[in-house]
Amino acid sequence: MNNNSDKVDVKKIILDAAKELFLEQGISSVSMRKIANKINYSPTTLYIYYSNKNDILKHLAKDYFSEYAQGYEDILANTENSSIDNLITFIKLYIHRALANPGMYKLMTTLFAETDSTHLGITNAGKGYEILKTLTSRCIIDKELSEGDVDLKAQILWVNTHGLCSLLTKRPSFHWSEIELLVDSSINTVIKGLK
Amino acid sequence: MNNNSDKVDVKKIILDAAKELFLEQGISSVSMRKIANKINYSPTTLYIYYSNKNDILKHLAKDYFSEYAQGYEDILANTENSSIDNLITFIKLYIHRALANPGMYKLMTTLFAETDSTHLGITNAGKGYEILKTLTSRCIIDKELSEGDVDLKAQILWVNTHGLCSLLTKRPSFHWSEIELLVDSSINTVIKGLK
DNA sequence: TGACATTATTAACAGTGTTAATATTTTAAT
């Protein structure tokens, strides 16, 4: 009961259906048969395009991390704003992206929790840190942050950023302070501490 | 093939076996049958003591959170040290506990990711935040932290603490700075920013 | 001894990821 009127990208059809179901029901509640049913294919057909369920997750993660790569590059290339503004812009972009799609962020961090990311073959995941480090380094050069170990400073920023995303997406029912205020205050606090 | 020579606590035997297997193989790789096999019981016997697999996880989480409650109370009751030292001691205790048992910390956060904690019936999980808030409040009163919204400050501290635990346990293979240094620097940075 | 509650087991159901074998369709070459 397939529909090959035009040349369709079955790989993408499967991925889209899987993504929708995963976001809706969570990874463990979605079976290969459910995905197949949704797109009117036989379950085993999925195995022609993806080697297994984890492989589908892997491609989902790859797409997620590479989707916004351009936005990151733009900030890296920006020369109009001060280095500290660029750093803050980057962090805020990262956070707002996570908050705009909490389901996807949770899905990705769940993936990381279960299997080691490197074994999962996700290289883009580490790219965010490299950019953060570069931006931090520029701030030190421009004397907008104090001297010291660049990695240490970048990791402190990363820890704070990730903690914010992780808690806000995983515990949405907690009585948080007003979220924009929390995000801004959190970033400003760490930046002030790093000066 | 049961061994009831003495009056044994089967509930605890099941829980211990489950915990060991979960830590070893991860939640999804451990089946009720595996747990039952490990202790030479029939799979269905587990359902006499726990209503289902999730119920076992729930009890595991409850024990985890209540295990160290006394340590927290001790810090709250401490009057010898300054309020800021008490705050830092508490945060470090929380972090080192997570790092000392990364598998368990991952297990717990995985639980939170999948189901809402309140629905899971874990009340102790929110207790940590209340203590953090109390300690923060005392620092403000003692003028060791700047004036302002207590919740906001406590949440900034929480975000940082959780981010540290989450990243260090979930991505152990990342090229982190020396861990004690990172922990100390991270805490000091946020505290400095909050002053 | 017998009645009752507790504890445990076997058998079964519907659903899971995944593989092997087979069928269908599309593509390319003659």
Next chain:
DNA sequence: ATTAAAATATTAACACTGTTAATAATGTCA
């Protein structure tokens, strides 16, 4: 247009999953 090969899809099956119902064994106490 016919045929061979390649790509795509399906059916059937395996071992395993969480969980329930029905039944058996055991311990408790009158």
